[in-house]
Amino acid sequence: MxxxxxxxxxxxxxxxxxxxxxxxGINNTGIDRIIADxxxxxxxxxxxxxSKEEIVVxxxxxxxxxxxxxxxxxxxxxxSNFHVPFQMLKVTLANGEFYGCPFSNALVxxxxxxxxxxxxxxxxxxxxxxxxxxxxxxxxxxxxLMVVYDGAFLNCKLSPNGNTVNNAMKIxxxxxxxxx
Amino acid sequence: MxxxxxxxxxxxxxxxxxxxxxxxGINNTGIDRIIADxxxxxxxxxxxxxSKEEIVVxxxxxxxxxxxxxxxxxxxxxxSNFHVPFQMLKVTLANGEFYGCPFSNALVxxxxxxxxxxxxxxxxxxxxxxxxxxxxxxxxxxxxLMVVYDGAFLNCKLSPNGNTVNNAMKIxxxxxxxxx
DNA sequence: TGTTAGATAGACAGGTCTGTCTATCTCTTT
DNA sequence: AAAGAGATAGACAGACCTGTCTATCTAACA
Numbered sequence: 109m110x111x112x113x114x115x116x117x118x119x120x121x122x123x124x125x126x127x128x129x130x131x132x133g134i135n136n137t138g139i140d141r142i143i144a145d146x147x148x149x150x151x152x153x154x155x156x157x158x159s160k161e162e163i164v165v166x167x168x169x170x171x172x173x174x175x176x177x178x179x180x181x182x183x184x185x186x187x188s189n190f191h192v193p194f195q196m197l198k199v200t201l202a203n204g205e206f207y208g209c210p211f212s213n214a215l216v217x218x219x220x221x222x223x224x225x226x227x228x229x230x231x232x233x234x235x236x237x238x239x240x241x242x243x244x245x246x247x248x249x250x251x252x253l254m255v256v257y258d259g260a261f262l263n264c265k266l267s268p269n270g271n272t273v274n275n276a277m278k279i280x281x282x283x284x285x286x287x288x
Numbered sequence: 289m290x291x292x293x294x295x296x297x298x299x300x301x302x303x304x305x306x307x308x309x310x311x312x313g314i315n316n317t318g319i320d321r322i323i324a325d326x327x328x329x330x331x332x333x334x335x336x337x338x339s340k341e342e343i344v345v346x347x348x349x350x351x352x353x354x355x356x357x358x359x360x361x362x363x364x365x366x367x368s369n370f371h372v373p374f375q376m377l378k379v380t381l382a383n384g385e386f387y388g389c390p391f392s393n394a395l396v397x398x399x400x401x402x403x404x405x406x407x408x409x410x411x412x413x414x415x416x417x418x419x420x421x422x423x424x425x426x427x428x429x430x431x432x433l434m435v436v437y438d439g440a441f442l443n444c445k446l447s448p449n450g451n452t453v454n455n456a457m458k459i460x461x462x463x464x465x466x467x468x
Numbered sequence: 469t470g471t472t473a474g475a476t477a478g479a480c481a482g483g484t485c486t487g488t489c490t491a492t493c494t495c496t497t498t
Numbered sequence: 499a500a501a502g503a504g505a506t507a508g509a510c511a512g513a514c515c516t517g518t519c520t521a522t523c524t525a526a527c528a
Binding site for chain 1: 315389393397400408412434437451452458
Binding site: 117149150 | 474475477478
């Protein structure tokens, strides 16, 4: 699976690694497979990244940046801000296969990597902050929204019946507005 | 870490493997480590299990059986049955370290194993059925409870602040009874 | 045109992993 | 006492993995 060469070697490595890490798992994806699919020499790869772990961390950083940027650009429609992350999940689901939360998955495979742990923490900080500001600083409600958001991810992965996100949004409404 | 020898070799293997798989991950736990910790010879191990995958599947089967049995024994206090799985999670949390849902974790590391997929599906069937019967067959409410239950697991793992399960139960109350 | 940065292919070292096999030992049962 | 089931230790094969290294090529720029 050679990759379009309009992208730089570094970009090809990251794009390929991201797909493989997410779909098949980090430990099931060898360096040799990444460079073969990306069409890049091993020496170039180790010129851009000092280790496989650095590729993993960069992979997570990239996702986090995409997520943060999307949140920042989201329409600030008053009173339903808290819908935005769920809507984003819906878009992700529509765009292709879904294998759960990449951050959670990475933590399962590399539980001892402090860089990975840090990246996961930063990601969750971002979401929690967003939810908190969307309910005017009510920390309990924000924490509850987070539980539902987490549930949406795990449920989509393990029970892909199609209605997960809608159900999650209904629950979010219950939490925030107290209506069904 | 030699293991008490009152248990049979097979039991020692399963107990050791369960701990290591759950805490450190399946791919990060080699056969050699399992037999060393269990105090069992490699030949004995391969006499009881044809492969590492079979150990993994048995590990999941054991958890599922424990869970199913506990649900069956749970007090059938009318109208709050749906609390039971959450209470069980609370007990699990109190009993030691928590590394997320073992079924979800196994699926991350072995996404191609059909035996693992089967075991996960059976586990989730059990929970969903339980929730469904606890809300008198209301499939939508059952699905929503499942989302919250999933969320509790992921949230406990990634945001271990202590209040996750209480928040999840409050949300469950909202879903079932419509009150806060 | 010559230099240099960055790319390529691929051999290689050193380690780890799963699963097999041999050869011995220790109980239990007859 | 004899026999057999099941345990032990540990060497080994073959695959795979990460990371290093050499040696060559190409393209941009001075």
